Amino acid sequence: MSPANREKITVIGTGNYAISISKLFLHHGHEVIFGSRNPNLNYLKQNLSEFNERNFNVFSIEDAWMQSESIIFLAILADEAIYENFAEKICQLLSRSNKQTSKIIVEISNWTDKNQQISNAERLQNLFKDKLDEKSILSKINVIKAFNLINAYSLSNPFESPTKANLANLEFRVPVAGDSEQAKQKLIDLCAQVGILAYNYGDLQDSLQLEKTNSTTFSEWKIPSLISFGFLAFNFIWVFLIYFYFPKKPQSFSEYLADFSLLSHTNKVLGFTTLNLLAFVYFAYVIASIFQLKYGTKYQKFPSWLDNWLKSRKQLGLLAFLIGTFHAIASLFVTNPQYLKDWHYKLSNGVGRMTLNGELNILTGITAYLLMIIVALTSINSIGNSLNWSEWRFVQSKMGISCLTMGLVHDALMYFRIYNEKDENNYSLVYLVTRVKLIAIYFPLMVLISRFILAYCTPISRRLELIRNGSVTCNQKEN
Incomplete structure (x- = not known):
């Protein structure tokens, strides 16, 4: 014109x-x-x-x-x-x-x-x-x-x-x-x-x-933020208490406080929260799949609470990344012999080299964090829009699950160094539910197992595929 x-x-x-x-x-x-x-x-x-x-x-x-x-x-x-x-x-x-x-x-x-x-x-x-x-x-x-x-x-x-x-x-x-x-x-x-x-x-x-x-301020972030930081605050308190009430060796509260490190404690809580919050993001898929299997169709609406949960995954994932970033920064300060004596050999000259377990722990932690960075970047609209559906799904699903897996391995390696301890609490129910590094594994492991079953257990994965391809009921499609 x-x-x-x-x-x-x-x-x-x-x-x-x-x-x-x-x-x-x-x-x-x-x-x-x-x-x-x-x-x-x-x-x-x-x-x-x-x-x-x-x-x-x-x-x-x-x-x-x-x-x-x-x-x-x-x-x-x-x-x-x-x-x-x-x-x-x-x-x-x-x-x-x-x-x-x-x-x-x-x-x-x-x-x-x-x-x-x-x-x-x-x-x-x-x-x-x-x-x-x-x-x-x-x-x-x-x-x-x-x-x-x-x-x-x-x-x-x-x-x-x-x-x-x-x-x-x-x-x-x-x-x-x-x-x-x-x-x-x-x-x-x-x-x-x-x-x-x-x-x-x-x-x-x-x-x-x-x-x-235009008059609202981060309306989509309010509930995910309350969930994330509420969970973080709750973890900070109960992890503090559980180490006192269920110590490896009995001690008074004054002795516990004398040996207490705020930075080390905060770093544990940040890592625990990051891993479980990330698992919470991917657990929504598991629950949604169960509902679809129950309905036998993809055309029936999810309950409102599940619908809101699914819509909040982006915000929850980015908040997990934020907390994980704090954990990565705090780890730079605590990864030394003064804080983590079990990660270092005691040499005659007083200089401690990091053990193999400590090195593996650092490597898996870095890998998990790098994967989380990639997943977080593709959550930004301008970057996500540059990917096609297959690429975006690969990053958010495959790389996201890989990040969760690597985070689980990272946490498991921290427990591995005390695996051979021979005390009366080993493998007892009280021991299994009071060791923070063990508790951190349970929920992510359940999510990974559930995702594996949904993706690779043929009867279930086949049924889900039929539902998501648009059949009203799987029986109709199969017949």
Whole structure:
């Protein structure tokens, strides 16, 4: 489309967002008309100095409205009085004008009042309904919600230095909500002209959800964070107590505290939490598979608690990686003869070389952590999106299970050095449930065994494959 045939864009407002969105359209050859209560062309020239001055101008709000073709971006503060004043001006203008053409108002603000029952876009639409008596005029004003999920900095940053490299990295996705299908499609088509993917989100009443989205802070992370750090705090307390109440040798509490190392204790807790939290992530798959085997179909919904668990695996996995990183850093300080005497030989000159068991422990720990880094990186959208489904699944499933396996071996090797101890507690029930390094193995081992059965036990794996291929019931498929 030649510049002469490109639609003239009107932007009401001259703030940061108005400037940012104008750069987007100016860069692609559109002419932009600004509307302002205090028109100041010199201000615009300073902020849009990289663009031809003939392609933009500023007028009063009324004049900008009259010069607009069809799409008007409303980039002003979503204050009740300001919106009221804007609607009043436009309604007076429409009442006096004989020329009535359809206008699309793109409302881009976000929800600010937590007690608000409707979106800002709906509020603006209601203002026009209240002030315009003639339905013929009202029908020519279509308020739609869009662009509120993209901040001004992200929108304008690629055009600060408009190179091909910057423009190639645009990954904006714009949901569009409104009651007029024609108006929404016109904006979607306009976005396509400037390289932005816009899609139909729903009716105008759905715009409240769009506005709330930008007002929430890490809503998907709240429950996974509570689970992860609650589990970490719980482990810190019970591991502290269990070493006192079930010691290898009886001792008083004062003796226990005298020999207590906060760093060493914290490092044990971090390792225990990381391994079991990672197992908890992959255990969701096991539970989901059991439900599918029970239902005999993939089309029946999981219980809400399981559905939320499955949706939280990304956050839980990344939090496990965070705790694992703390464990790796803390291990750098405690892996020495002063903290881990059993990992080092006692030589005549006083310098202790690390034992084979200690070296294997370090190697398996490093391997597990490197695998966890790869899995964590592919959880980032920009990296994960660069992989196809087979590659992404290989990293998240195969490499993730390998990471869990290596973490289990890492923990088991720490217990191996005391395997040959001959005391009366060995292999007793009390011993098996009070040795922290043993307890850390149980749940991950159960998860790995379950995953192995689901994947390689032919009757079960075959049944799951039939279910996931879309059969309503396995019996129907097999028959």
